[in-house]
Amino acid sequence: MTVRPPAPRERTAPAPAAGPGRAPHPRMRARRVEVARDVGRRRRRRLNVVLAVVCLGVWTLVGLRSSLLDVDRVQVSGAEHTSADAVRAAAGIAPGEPMVGADLDGGTEAVAALPWTDEVRIARMWPGTVRIVVTERTPVAVVRTPGGWARLDAEGRVLDEAPARPDDLVALTGRRDAAPADTLPAADREVLATVAELPDALAPDVEEARRDDRGLVLALGEGWTVVVGDGEDLPAKAAAARAVREAADPADGCTIDVRVPDSPVLTPGGDCA
Structure with a gap:
């Protein structure tokens, strides 16, 4: 009885990896395209946010500096021995200047130096009023x-x-x-x-x-x-x-x-x- 050796099995070689001169697998190519698109979309969103913030800041500054938000009146209360005009002159805040540009700290210091002034508070009252409240000495x-x-x-x-x-x-x-x-x-x-x-x-x-x-x-x-x-x-x-x-x-x-x-x-x- 003749015994024959088993026939050799055929081996399947793995698919060659993509490299120079070889086209990537379609799924890998699609994945790379999608990742690139996501990166682009995120960059565009960040850029849009930055541009929106810059535009908002510019328009806010323009609005605050416009004549619509100028000082319309300077109110003085509490001053009996010092005239309201003298208090306004000392504060250095006049109608027509921008509300945001009114120097409240400097005005407070100047009004506090008036002889009769004991305490003084200056505040912006939007949209166009600056209020000066004086407490006088006794x-x-x-x-x-x-x-x-x-x-x-x-x-x-x-x-x-x-x-x-x-x-x-x-x-x-x-x-x-x-x-x-x-x-x-x-x-x-x-x-x-x-x-x-x-x-x-x-x-x-x-x-x-x-x-x-x-x-x-x-x-x-x-x-x-x-x-x-x-x-x-x-x-x-x-x-x-x-x-x-x-x-x-x-x-x-x-x-x-x-x-x-x-x-x-x-x-x-x-x-x-």
Whole structure:
């Protein structure tokens, strides 16, 4: 019996890889085309977004700078001792300039430098109004100056100047070379801060205030003097001064020392008879 060897199997060679001179498989070619198209679409979308943002910014800037958004009016409120025109002039914001170009910080600083100004707020009120709100200082005393009499607030700020002395305010003793918007020295500011806190039981009767080695000294009407000392316990000191003044015989003295309010002292002498 003759045995024959099995016939050799035929082997299928793999498809040759694409390379130079060989065309890629149709599916691979289609995939590459689709990827390239996706990349192109993403680039176009990004470019469109950038162009839209740039155009929006340009048109926004053009709109804000147009005459439609100019300053139409500058409103001033809260200013009583300073005219509205003076406040506007100091702020430097005028109708006709662009709203976005109004220098609010510079205007605030300039208005704050006006003598009567305590606080100031400036704001844009779209589409065309700038509002300036001023809070003014409160006068508490006067002092003689080369030009007459100056009103002062509790911080020693010179508010204005007039030829005659205002009758409703305490006067600092002496004379100061000061002009509106100036600030008096620290020693004067200490006196003014205490004068501003005087209770109603004493304040209406005070005509002059000064400081010496005893502290604050007040000159009242009819020749009476009250030695207050420091600014502590002012209600108690005012009550003690009033009680002594009402009960004392002017012949016994006119100076009331209330530095220790529980033990006021009446000093002989003076001219309160």
